[in-house]
Amino acid sequence: MPKSIEELKITAKRIRREIVVMIGAAKSGHPGGSLSAVEIVVELYFNRMRIDPKNPKWADRDRFILSKGHAAPVLYAVMAEVGYADTPLDQLNTLRKLGSVYQGHPDMRFIPSLEASTGSLGEGLSMALGMGIAARLDGRASRTYAMMGDGEIQEGQNWEAAMAGAFHKLDNVVAIVDYNRIQLDGFVRDIMEVAPLAEKWRAFGWHTLEIDGHDFAAIEKAFDEAEATKGKPTCIVAHTIKGKGVSFMENNPKFHGTAPTADEVKLALQELQ
Numbered sequence: 001m002p003k004s005i006e007e008l009k010i011t012a013k014r015i016r017r018e019i020v021v022m023i024g025a026a027k028s029g030h031p032g033g034s035l036s037a038v039e040i041v042v043e044l045y046f047n048r049m050r051i052d053p054k055n056p057k058w059a060d061r062d063r064f065i066l067s068k069g070h071a072a073p074v075l076y077a078v079m080a081e082v083g084y085a086d087t088p089l090d091q092l093n094t095l096r097k098l099g100s101v102y103q104g105h106p107d108m109r110f111i112p113s114l115e116a117s118t119g120s121l122g123e124g125l126s127m128a129l130g131m132g133i134a135a136r137l138d139g140r141a142s143r144t145y146a147m148m149g150d151g152e153i154q155e156g157q158n159w160e161a162a163m164a165g166a167f168h169k170l171d172n173v174v175a176i177v178d179y180n181r182i183q184l185d186g187f188v189r190d191i192m193e194v195a196p197l198a199e200k201w202r203a204f205g206w207h208t209l210e211i212d213g214h215d216f217a218a219i220e221k222a223f224d225e226a227e228a229t230k231g232k233p234t235c236i237v238a239h240t241i242k243g244k245g246v247s248f249m250e251n252n253p254k255f256h257g258t259a260p261t262a263d264e265v266k267l268a269l270q271e272l273q
Helices: 005-026 031-036 038-048 069-082 089-094 124-138 156-167 197-203 216-228 262-271
Strands: 063-066 144-149 173-179 207-212 234-239
Touching: 005 031, 005 038, 005 069, 005 089, 005 216, 005 262, 031 038, 031 069, 038 063, 038 069, 038 144, 038 216, 063 069, 063 124, 069 089, 124 144, 124 156, 124 173, 156 173, 173 197, 197 207, 197 234, 207 216, 216 234
Parallel strands: 063 144, 144 173, 173 234, 207 234
Antiparallel strands: none
């Protein structure tokens, strides 16, 4: 049964706690971009995508590619909560430890239920388009969702993919830009501005929506509209807050790739009660 918005909010808060704890335990990782993506990944796995965690390679499943692979903690926590056998909930705190299935970036060699190994930025949308074309050729109703970072889309391969997606009219593919405006080295505007972002995607021929990426009602409406759109792929530009939910991480470039200390973990968990 689909979860209500209130249930999704409770789930999102639990996922945020798991992200903070696992990155704190690892003393390494990327909290900011993991926290900014929570609502969208929760909506996809708990309410939107046709998946079967007990049969992860079901041919007619929908697919999710976390192109911004450094945000792996959000994907790991959600997959563990949904119930995939190869993402055990009780091992989340082994993140980035030798021998753990929870590598620093998603790796299919360790977690076969993943759709792709990601983290070499700029490749996820291209892979999603290939999956979309394959679904069309096979006559399957599968849909593919690819989440990218805003710093990531400074890379040219994304725009080659954008041209290809529109040219092939891949209406079974949805690109999601986690537009939190911060990348590894600072604010996107200071490194290589990507705005006006929605206008760029429209110019490349994509049906494009702008939403609050933390508003479940807006997220659900956007995914509904994407499914109803025929003849072109959809891009959802999700305006988000880096480090969402933890006051000292919010909109703070430091926490793109810095793990919280033990004291910061405690403070964050107090805020996420």
